[in-house]
Ligand SMILES: Nc1ncnc2c1ncn2[C@@H]1O[C@H](COP(=O)(O)OP(=O)(O)O)[C@@H](O)[C@H]1O
């Protein structure tokens with residue numbers, strides 16, 4: 001058995017190899033060799049890309065944090081209190097399938113072109129996934145799990161702390177990971193408007209300048225950023241849900 | 245004293261009600277064990293859920309020392325059929341959970357916790373999770389939690405039914421040993437005649453669904469040493485078997 005990390009490494013190397021072969025076979029400027037791209041990346045990352053990277057990272061983390069801080073309590077409460085679920089669920093089901101990216105013009109009109117509207121955009125999309133996942137995770141807890149605590153006359157605080165939250169944590173983290181992927185796509189889109197910072201801006205700007213080496217460097221940085229965030233959620237799940 | 249008077253429980257489903265328990269009367273003196281024996285589906289777990297405050301919708305009355313059952317007031321140790329442990333918490337946390345909720349984190353009798361964990365052979369696993377342990381070990385966590393709570397009423401739902409024969413007998417012995425140190429009023433549910441005879445001072449025989457008390461048998465062997473070797477054991481086992489057969493087949 002190979003470790004997960006060596007499997008990942010092999011997959012990564014294979015993608016590079018395929019890219020390399022295609023770049024040689026096609027020999028087009030739009031598909032430069034990965035070697036050249038990595039060389040460019042190393043040179044321009046500190047001076048040119050890092051500031052964009054930080055902007056993107058901040059927006060993703062802010063959007064994700066807002067979604068988690070607001071979404072988890074709403075989802076948990078909906079899962080636990082049936083009455084609340086009955087009231088809120090219809091709204092969620094109505095709003096959930098609306099392509100929220102289409103709301104971007106409205107958000108920008110309301111909150112301006114700055115950071116606020118970008119973060120709100122990410123939150124708007126990720127928060128529903130987290131609310132629904134948290135709610136479903138709580139609903140999946142077998143009734144019997146509560147019985148011991150009911151027989152102890154446990155307070156609602158104890159029941160949430162010892163049962164509701166730990167039982168649904170894994171489901172919430174999984175949805176966070178899915179939300180992360182969505183958040184990065186949304187981020188890219190929002191960064192093509194009204195800003196001169198962020199990986200989205202950097203990639204589109206390189207493209208306009210027909211600087212494909214820099215454009216590819218940007219794509220790689222954005223991918224690696226996503227990968228590292230994924231990894232961080234993975235590690236968190238491993239640590240918090242070690243009982244599984 | 246635990247007094248169950250004319251207790252009836254209905255499960256409400258969409259179209260019609262299902263009568264699970266029909267006018268149950270059982271009295272448990274303080275410091276006694278009452279075994280309840282009945283066939284599968286006769287309402288044994290339902291009875292336990294009423295006594296533990298999980299089911300609140302019932303007819304009749306259930307009094308502990310004259311007061312209606314109230315989980316916030318009374319100390320109820322519940323050992324469920326499927327153990328009712330929290331898989332995401334350590335063995336230790338599971339074991340102290342009852343006492344922690346009742347007394348607060350700072351008022352747990354840690355010496356007693358260590359004593360019980362050791363007695364039940366769980367001290368070595370204290371920092372593992374229940375999912376890593378065997379069924380018998382999980383069973384012991386549930387029992388440890390109930391004892392550590394120092395309950396005024398102990399409720400056990402077929403606690404040993406999932407265990408292998410030999411381990412079951414060992415657990416029954418261990419249980420009785422700890423029980424005699426505390427003598428907490430106990431309702432012990434089982435579907436095994438031998439177990440009822442081994443554990444119960446009184447044995448309530450329930451009919452098939454809807455559960456009714458057919459007979460309350462006072463166990464002459466209760467508290468005898470090395471019960472399984474007692475020459476009368478076989479005699480009373482046959483007598484009880486006959487009574488149970490009469491109640492269940494009909
Ligand atoms: N939540 C429920 N809703 C409806 N019927 C139930 C429910 N729980 C149990 N029952 C029914 O009540 C009867 C008694 O169940 P239970 O108390 O679990 O029996 P036992 O523990 O003696 O096997 C069974 O026929 C069972 O199908």
Ligand SMILES: [Mg+2]
Pocket residue numbers: 288289290325401
């Ligand atoms: Mg049962």
